[in-house]
Amino acid sequence: MTKKADAEPTPGDDSQGQPRPGREMPRAHPKDPLHGITLQTVVEELHARYGWEELGRRIPIRCFTHEPSLGSSLTFLRRTPWARSQVEALFLRTKREK
Numbered sequence: 001m002t003k004k005a006d007a008e009p010t011p012g013d014d015s016q017g018q019p020r021p022g023r024e025m026p027r028a029h030p031k032d033p034l035h036g037i038t039l040q041t042v043v044e045e046l047h048a049r050y051g052w053e054e055l056g057r058r059i060p061i062r063c064f065t066h067e068p069s070l071g072s073s074l075t076f077l078r079r080t081p082w083a084r085s086q087v088e089a090l091f092l093r094t095k096r097e098k
Helices: 039-058 070-079 081-097
Strands: none
Touching: 039 070, 039 081, 070 081
């Protein structure tokens, strides 16, 4: 039986609990402005800024124009890449305007 102090260190850690060189925390991807931002955050921020009615005018998709809700919008956008790209593009435009 080995003592805990004699056990092998966890890969990626040294004895002080610091990450080894080359094992730093991942950084934001400079070429992807949406890196780390969830689709839910995107939709929530757009809804807070524009409301469902204006979102439906700017991006005419049913999840924004007919009985809109956060849940139904997220379900539709996760399954429909062309619609998601339009929503993400609007989000990026609004961020640049600020």
